[in-house]
Amino acid sequence: MSERTIDTDRWKGDLLLLAKIVAATYVGFASLGLVTGVPINEVAGFLVTVTFFAASFALVTLALNLHWGYTGLFNIGVAGFMAIGVYTMAVLTASPDASPAGLGLPIPVGVVAGVLVAALVGAVIALPALRVRSDYFAIITLGFSEIVRLSITSGTLREIEVGDRVYGTGGGSGIGYTPVDSVIPWLFDRPGIGLLGDLLYGIGGLVGITTSIINRLLYALVIIAFVVAVYALLQRLAYSPFGRVLKAIREDEVAARSLGKNTKYAKIKVFALGCGLMGLAGILWMGSRSLVTPESFMPVVTFYIFVALIVGGSGSNTGSIVGGFVFAAFLWEGPRFLRTIARANLDTRSPPTIYDAALELAAFDVMPLVGYFIGSLDEFRWILIGVALVLLMVYRPEGLLGDRKEIAAATDLSQRQGGESDE
C-alpha cells in the first residue's frame, strides 16, 4: 500500500517547525545577551529557565487544549487540578519527621498518585458539573479551584494530628518535601551515569557554566520528555474517531448525540484525562521546588495557560506547545532578560513613582524613566500580555497555528482506494 502514513508526515513537519521557532528564539536571545555583555553563565541560566518554563507551560497547555481546544469544555479551574497533583505528591513523599509530616513514600509513587488523584477528582467533578450548561460549568470549575486553594490554606486542614505526628497541608506556609528535580543528582549518583555527569559538569566548567545550571537543564529535558510522550498520546487521540467525537461535542453536542455518540461518557473520560495531565504538569513544574504553598495556584495561573493556548492556536496540539514556548520565552521570561541586559549596561536607578520619572524626563534625562519601567517590570508584564493578546486578536485571532486544518481521522481522508485521487 503506497498510502503515506499521515501520522509520521505531519509529526516530522511539526517537529521541524517547532525546532525552527525554538532555535531562532535561543540564537536571538543568546546573541543579544552576549553582544550586550551579559556573562555566559547568566545567558545559559536564562535559556535554561526559558526551557524549563516552556516545557512546563507546554504540558499544561496540552492538557487544557484537550479540554477547551478539542472538546470545548471551558475549564477555568486548571490551577486547582495542578494543586491537587502537587499536594498529593507532597503529602505522600514528605518525610514523616518533617512538619507537617508526610508518609515518606518514594517520589515515583508520589508522582503517579498525584496524577491519578487529580484525574479521579476530575472525574468526580465532571459527573455533576457536565450536566449543566457550559457557562455554568466554567463557573463550577473556577469555584472548585478556589475551594481547593482555600481549603489548603484553611486552618482546618493545616494541621491534622494522627497519633504522635502532625500531618496536614501546612496552611499558608506549605509543605516541604524532596523536589522531583532531585532525580538528576540522584541519577548522577548511580555508578555508570555518574561518569556522564562528571563529563557534562567538566564541559560546563570549561565554558563557564555552573553545575546547578547543568542540573536545571537536564531536569528541563526530563520535562520535555514528558511533553513528547503526552504530545504523542494526544496526537493519537486527536487523529482518531474518538478525537472526532470530541470535536463534535465542541461544535454541537445535540447533533453528536443525535448521531448516536455517547457524549456524556466521552466528556467524563476526557475531563478526567486532562485533569490528570494537569496534575502531572503541576508536579513537574511546581513540584520541582522543595516547598509547595497555596499561592502557586492562584486563578491567574489558569489565565496564563489560556493565554498560551490562545497564542498557540486552540485546537492544535502542536500549537499548544508553540504557545507554551512563546508565552514562556517572550511574555514570561523575556522581559526579565531585558532587565538583566539593561542592568548590565545602563545606570538604571528606579525613581519611586512614574511622576518622578516624568519630572526628570522634563530635564531631558530619559534614564530614570527607563529605570522606572525596568524596576516595575513585573507589573508591566501584564500590560505586555494584554498588548500581545490584542495584537493577536486583531491580526491572527485563530492563534499562531490555529488556522491549520487538522482533520480528526486516523487516516488521510482525502485519499481514496478506488477513487480518482493519486495512488
Added chain:
Amino acid sequence: MSEQRTRPTTNVDDPILRAENLRKRFGGIVAVDGASFEVERGSITGLIGPNGAGKSTTFNLITGVYRPDGGSVVFDGGDVTGHSPERIANQGLVRTFQIARELPEMTVLENMMLGPQNQLGESIWRSVTPVVRNEVIQEEKQLRERAWETLELFEIDHLAEEYASSLSGGQRKLLELARALLTDPDMLLLDEPMAGVNPSLEKKLLERIHDLQDEGYSFLLVEHDMDVIMNHCERVIVMHQGELLAEGLPAEIQGDEAVIEAYLGGDV
C-alpha cells in the same frame, strides 16, 4: 410529478414507530397535546401541518432531544420514551433537523465520518495503543470509502474538504441527510429535508429515498410541499395545534374538510 409509486394502505399493520398521547408544553404553550400515531414499517409517511403545529417538537420528543411531559414512544417493539438521543440513534432511529446542524468547524468529510456507529476508534485505548491502532486505521479507510460514495450520491463530493460552515443552506441539509444515512438507520425522521434544495436535486433525493425504502428503510417526513406529500407518501399524518387532526391516504387527506379548513386553506 409523473411517477406514482405509492402503495395504498389505509391501516397500519406492522408499525415500526408508535407515538401514544405525546404531550409537551413550553411554559404557557402546549406544543404537542396528546398526539398519537403509527408509522408503517417500510413506508414513507408524511407529517404535515401548519407552522407551529408541533411537528418538529414531536420529532424532538420521539428522538429524545426533549423529554415528553406525557405519553410514550415505541420503536421497533421497544419502549424508548425518555431515552437519550444517542441511545435512540443507536437503536436505528435517526433524525435530521429542520435547521441543519452541521458541525461548522469540521470538514464535510469529518462530518460524514461521524455517522457510522460503534467505530473501533471511539475507544481511547484502541486509538492510542500502537499495534491495536492499525485496526482503527483499517476501519477508517473503509468508512472513508463509504463517506466518499455517499457524498457523490448527494453531489457534494466537490466540497468534501471544505469546512461545513462554508456550505450553503441547501448543501448543509444535504450533508445532514448524507451523514444520517451513514449511521445505518432502520428509520429516518426527516424534518423538511428538501427545504432549500434545488428542484433537480430534490427529484434525485426523492428517488434516493424510494431506493432506500426498497431496501427496507422507513421514513417519517415533515414537508410543506404538497406535491411531494401527495406523490411520494403512502400515508399522511396531519397535526394542528399540537393535536392529531387526521391521518390516512394522501387522497383521503386531500379531501378531508378539517384538514382543508386548518391547513390547505382553500387552494385545493
